[in-house]
Amino acid sequence: MSNNLAWKIDEGSKVHLKDYDPGYTDEHADHVKAMQELTDLNNELSDLQEILAAAQKQSLLIILQGMDTSGKDGTIRHVFSGINPQGCEVHAFKEPTPEELAHDFLWRIHKVAPAKGMMGIFNRSHYEDVLVVRVHNLVPEPIWSRRYKEINAFEKLLANNGTIVLKFFLHISYDEQERRLLARQQDKEKAWKLSASDWAERKYWKDYQRAYEDALSQCSTDEAPWYIIPANHKWYRNLAIAHTMVHTMQKYKDDWKQQLEVRGKAELEKLKQIKDQKK
Numbered sequence: 135m136s137n138n139l140a141w142k143i144d145e146g147s148k149v150h151l152k153d154y155d156p157g158y159t160d161e162h163a164d165h166v167k168a169m170q171e172l173t174d175l176n177n178e179l180s181d182l183q184e185i186l187a188a189a190q191k192q193s194l195l196i197i198l199q200g201m202d203t204s205g206k207d208g209t210i211r212h213v214f215s216g217i218n219p220q221g222c223e224v225h226a227f228k229e230p231t232p233e234e235l236a237h238d239f240l241w242r243i244h245k246v247a248p249a250k251g252m253m254g255i256f257n258r259s260h261y262e263d264v265l266v267v268r269v270h271n272l273v274p275e276p277i278w279s280r281r282y283k284e285i286n287a288f289e290k291l292l293a294n295n296g297t298i299v300l301k302f303f304l305h306i307s308y309d310e311q312e313r314r315l316l317a318r319q320q321d322k323e324k325a326w327k328l329s330a331s332d333w334a335e336r337k338y339w340k341d342y343q344r345a346y347e348d349a350l351s352q353c354s355t356d357e358a359p360w361y362i363i364p365a366n367h368k369w370y371r372n373l374a375i376a377h378t379m380v381h382t383m384q385k386y387k388d389d390w391k392q393q394l395e396v397r398g399k400a401e402l403e404k405l406k407q408i409k410d411q412k413k
């Protein structure tokens with residue numbers, strides 16, 4: 135399997151979402167094989183997380199964004215199922231509370247950024263402040279338009295202090311969203327997921343796509359890259375995200391292990407001294 139199942143956005147490039155096929159699947163992948171591969175990747179993720187947690191050197195922040203029904207919840211269920219809950223925190227960002235609105239837009243985000251050793255998953259994020267906020271004019275343009283730079287500075291601060299930041303845009307098509315909304319409506323078991331406001335938001339599809347294009351273009355940086363995930367096929371979406379995470383974390387694995395070795399040696403040395411004192 136190639137190293138790239140998702141499209142990484144290079145810093146400074148201009149994104150046009152119509153150039154990215156939401157129905158894309160890698161030629162080597164098929165549904166059945168993908169299930170097996172996902173199981174393997176889940177196991178690998180679990181091992182990598184254990185080392186991340188033990189090394190206490192860095193943290194990992196996963197940001198999930200996408201239109202309604204794009205599969206943010208499903209991703210959390212399927213990709214992170216093998217992860218030790220002790221080392222993982224999920225935060226979902228809804229409409230800000232009055233207290234949150236009384237602060238700068240990054241206040242509620244920064245408070246829950248993952249500590250060293252932790253994996254943090256954001257179901258929506260500070261990007262809503264240049265998406266829904268922009269589409270619905272919740273703040274004036276001069277305020278939202280300067281947020282791209284503020285976001286880049288914030289994410290750089292996180293990265294400089296040991297946070298690995300991965301941002302996934304779950305890319306579905308307009309037709310696929312309709313299929314999913316209708317499925318929720320028709321399936322009594324899924325009706326709880328229904329939100330009448332999702333149909334209302336759908337009217338703003340083009341505005342959202344434009345807002346996403348700007349966020350992806352202006353806020354993909356070397357230290358906090360955006361990945362576009364083809365998400366019309368749920369199995370491929372899961373595979374692409376798990377694969378990108380494993381591939382990224384593997385780059386740090388030796389460093390984390392070395393950290394553990396150094397710490398192990400120091401502890402053994404301390405133990406030896408304690409034993410020697412007793413003699």
Ligand code: AMP
Nearest residue numbers: 227228229230258259262263266267272
């Ligand atoms: P859901 O993810 O379906 O639970 O919906 C959460 C809702 O909160 C979505 O409609 C988001 O657009 C909305 N939301 C999240 N963050 C913000 C924000 N900063 N300002 C306004 N609405 C937001």
Ligand code: MG
Nearest residue numbers: 202203329332
């Ligand atoms: Mg919703």
